[in-house]
Amino acid sequence: MNERFDAIVVGAGPAGTATALTLARGGWKVLQIERGEYPGSKNVQGAILYADSLQKLIPNFREEAPLERHLVEQRVWVLDDRSYIGSTYRSPVSSDAEPDRYTILRAQFDKWFAKKAQEEGVLLICETTVLDLLREGERVVGVRTDREQGEVYADVVILADGVNSVLARKAGIRPELKAGEVALGVKELLFYSQESLEDRFGIQGDEGVAIEMVGKITRGMVGTAFLYTNKESLAVGIGCLLSDFRKEKVPPYVLLARLKEHPALRPLLRDGEMKEYTAHLIPEGGYKAIPKLSGDGWLIVGDAGMFVNSVHREGSNLAMETGRIAAETVIELKQAGEPFTERNLRRYRQRLDQSFVMKDLRKYQHVHEVLDQNRHFLTTYPELVNRAAETLLRVDGVDKRAKEKEVTRSFRKHRSYRGLFSDAVKLWRAFR
Amino acid sequence: MRGPNIVVCVKQVPDSAQIRVHPVTGTIMRQGVPAVLNPYDLFALEEALQIKDRLGGRIVALCMGPPQAEAALRKALSLGVDDAVLVSDRAFAGSDTLATSFALASAIRQVGQEQPVDLVFTGKQTIDGDTGQVGPGVAKRLGMQLLSYVCRIPILDMDSQSIVVHRWTEKGVQVLKSKLPCLITVLEGTSEGRFASLPEMIRAARQPIRVWNRQAAGIEDLSKIGLKGSPTVVGKVFAPSRRAERAECIEWEQDQAEKAVSLLWEKIRARQPELVEKLSGDNGGENGQERVSE
Numbered sequence: 001m002n003e004r005f006d007a008i009v010v011g012a013g014p015a016g017t018a019t020a021l022t023l024a025r026g027g028w029k030v031l032q033i034e035r036g037e038y039p040g041s042k043n044v045q046g047a048i049l050y051a052d053s054l055q056k057l058i059p060n061f062r063e064e065a066p067l068e069r070h071l072v073e074q075r076v077w078v079l080d081d082r083s084y085i086g087s088t089y090r091s092p093v094s095s096d097a098e099p100d101r102y103t104i105l106r107a108q109f110d111k112w113f114a115k116k117a118q119e120e121g122v123l124l125i126c127e128t129t130v131l132d133l134l135r136e137g138e139r140v141v142g143v144r145t146d147r148e149q150g151e152v153y154a155d156v157v158i159l160a161d162g163v164n165s166v167l168a169r170k171a172g173i174r175p176e177l178k179a180g181e182v183a184l185g186v187k188e189l190l191f192y193s194q195e196s197l198e199d200r201f202g203i204q205g206d207e208g209v210a211i212e213m214v215g216k217i218t219r220g221m222v223g224t225a226f227l228y229t230n231k232e233s234l235a236v237g238i239g240c241l242l243s244d245f246r247k248e249k250v251p252p253y254v255l256l257a258r259l260k261e262h263p264a265l266r267p268l269l270r271d272g273e274m275k276e277y278t279a280h281l282i283p284e285g286g287y288k289a290i291p292k293l294s295g296d297g298w299l300i301v302g303d304a305g306m307f308v309n310s311v312h313r314e315g316s317n318l319a320m321e322t323g324r325i326a327a328e329t330v331i332e333l334k335q336a337g338e339p340f341t342e343r344n345l346r347r348y349r350q351r352l353d354q355s356f357v358m359k360d361l362r363k364y365q366h367v368h369e370v371l372d373q374n375r376h377f378l379t380t381y382p383e384l385v386n387r388a389a390e391t392l393l394r395v396d397g398v399d400k401r402a403k404e405k406e407v408t409r410s411f412r413k414h415r416s417y418r419g420l421f422s423d424a425v426k427l428w429r430a431f432r
Numbered sequence: 433m434r435g436p437n438i439v440v441c442v443k444q445v446p447d448s449a450q451i452r453v454h455p456v457t458g459t460i461m462r463q464g465v466p467a468v469l470n471p472y473d474l475f476a477l478e479e480a481l482q483i484k485d486r487l488g489g490r491i492v493a494l495c496m497g498p499p500q501a502e503a504a505l506r507k508a509l510s511l512g513v514d515d516a517v518l519v520s521d522r523a524f525a526g527s528d529t530l531a532t533s534f535a536l537a538s539a540i541r542q543v544g545q546e547q548p549v550d551l552v553f554t555g556k557q558t559i560d561g562d563t564g565q566v567g568p569g570v571a572k573r574l575g576m577q578l579l580s581y582v583c584r585i586p587i588l589d590m591d592s593q594s595i596v597v598h599r600w601t602e603k604g605v606q607v608l609k610s611k612l613p614c615l616i617t618v619l620e621g622t623s624e625g626r627f628a629s630l631p632e633m634i635r636a637a638r639q640p641i642r643v644w645n646r647q648a649a650g651i652e653d654l655s656k657i658g659l660k661g662s663p664t665v666v667g668k669v670f671a672p673s674r675r676a677e678r679a680e681c682i683e684w685e686q687d688q689a690e691k692a693v694s695l696l697w698e699k700i701r702a703r704q705p706e707l708v709e710k711l712s713g714d715n716g717g718e719n720g721q722e723r724v725s726e
Contacts (some may be wrong), residue, residue, distance in 0.1 A: 001636065031634070037466075037468075038466070038503070041466070089641070107466065120494060123634065123637050123638060124637060125510075125630075125633040125634060125636075125637050128630070128633060136710065145630055147628065147629050148629035148630065149629045149630050149631055150629070150630040151630075152630060152634075194652040408637075
């Protein structure tokens with residue numbers, strides 16, 4: 001193909017679309033290539049959208065984006081086999097502020113987002129898979145797709161092809177995914193009437209609730225579960241490290257089925273009509289898993305660059321943020337008349353280091369290791385705290401001091417004073 | 433000899449594989465269900481494209497629907513269609529098959545003003561309405577010969593302005609010859625779809641789609657379109673209740689297949705005696721080809 005583009009963006013998820021949109025606004029001639037039937041058709045997320053990164057790109061997105069509910073209540077539950085102990089933060093959005101956390105359905109959101117980029121002049125083609133990067137020497141000069149006459153050239157190629165990033169692996173840009181660096185998440189979408197959801201969660205209008213869960217539901221595997229309210233559906237899912245699934249040999253669907261049967265969830269989920277069952281990999285390796293982010297003629301953004309903050313469950317916002325920053329970097333270079341060499345494109349990483357993206361990822365870089373090496377955080381403690389609550393709350397003729405002693409004894413029995421102390425230190429160091 | 437001028441009517445439909453029925457009201461819930469190009473229309477497109485491959489000419493894809501139906505036309509463009517027209521107007525809202533065929537026929541007449549239309553293709557039906565009425569309706573209004581349920585087009589001769597098609601019927605295949613222009617509704621499974629080249633994909637993404645409102649489509653009489661032009665009244669919509677009977681497994685030991693077959697036969701006979709009677713009395717059914725000339 002003779003036609004040349006200023007940039008080719010591979011993938012039409014939040015990262016690719018944020019990149020393409022920013023480039024098009026900068027006056028660039030952009031070709032965006034998506035593997036799925038339409039943007040969002042292959043994308044899976046819980047999903048919670050954080051407004052900030054999107055707002056920087058589309059300030060009035062609230063008026064037109066397909067949003068489900070804005071979160072007014074967030075719960076964190078620690079579950080043992082039949083009970084849970086947890087915390088709830090609920091705060092209605094005040095009339096002078098705008099909500100900043102929404103549940104979304106990615107199939108609809110991504111399609112809308114891509115449409116916005118097309119309105120800015122991005123040329124999007126779907127149902128087309130990029131097979132290889134084209135190179136001249138070391139420099140990436142274009143891509144080869146699975147269609148006839150499928151080679152197309154550009155000054156710079158941005159890889160936004162998601163967690164698996166077959167392209168990056170094939171091109172030797174990124175190493176093979178390690179099972180300990182990705183989580184496998186499975187999710188069901190259960191359908192309810194709007195009124196029924198409002199009754200179940202004490203919400204009205206567009207208000208929504210998110211519940212994050214840890215504890216024995218993951219059977220000692222490093223992972224979490226969630227329950228999010230959409231307009232007319234509930235998203236319930238669970239994800240654990242792939243390496244743990246492999247070791248424990250528990251099929252993910254069994255884990256999800258057990259979660260749905262947990263006494264704390266069953267009543268919330270009753271009578272749901274299952275509409276969708278999806279599974280996806282989540283890059284959870286964090287800071288240490290981040291590959292080389294740019295080279296001669298190429299940059300990598302979003303999940304493909306392993307940008308997920310697994311502690312705070314942030315991903316799509318990091319995708320948009322890295323996409324925008326990547327685009328701004330190359331726009332600036334072009335304006336300065338500088339070529340997209342490996343050396344010049346390092347500015348992308350430098351800019352990311354200054355942003356919340358890298359600061360947050362760096363902050364939590366040890367969390368996974370700590371959890372991985374201290375499985376009792378996921379099994380013993382949930383059980384202990386739940387039992388402690390039961391002991392303290394039950395009125396059965398035993399005096400309170402004796403009850404407190406019993407609780408202390410149960411903790412000491414499972415984790416010596418020393419163990420308790422070192423656990424506290426470990427957690428503090430991992431999360432500080 | 434000029435190549436044929438072809439119009440292919442396509443429709444954007446909700447992906448029926450992903451449709452939900454409202455548990456309370458029993459109505460179809462379209463919200464959130466992805467829209468796709470009616471699968472049967474893909475076969476109509478492919479037949480038209482194969483003719484263009486052989487004889488040249490020009491193909492216009494025509495779609496009536498809301499603005500977002502543009503996506504269906506984009507798909508048609510990527511497959512190699514030359515031009516795309518979206519007939520879109522609020523006045524069309526609520527159209528049944530009668531009103532839709534009126535609007536489409538009018539739009540096809542407008543296309544014909546640019547260059548006379550030789551062939552109109554449609555899918556055999558849509559997957560949302562499932563009526564199969566719009567194609568025949570358009571043919572009638574345009575005074576074109578209708579060739580429905582066509583599975584093959586062996587001959588198209590522009591010099592003599594004639595076409596020969598194979599038409600699938602319950603009794604067999606009819607081989608029909610007709611004069612042009614005519615309207616053909618295409619059966620599924622007639623061909624394998626094509627995979628557009630990258631330059632074609634880029635061309636399709638870039639090509640503007642013409643949007644015609646009511647006036648541009650040449651429609652003056654408002655009483656013929658939309659709700660007013662639609663005599664069809666939907667009395668009730670409901671989801672059929674689940675069937676009570678379940679599939680039954682017939683178990684059999686190895687090397688005893690015959691026994692299993694006779695057991696199966698017995699079960700069928702017990703449940704549907706009429707069917708068994710009909711099958712045994714209907715041995716010499718016509719399965720050959722019928723030849724019908726114009």
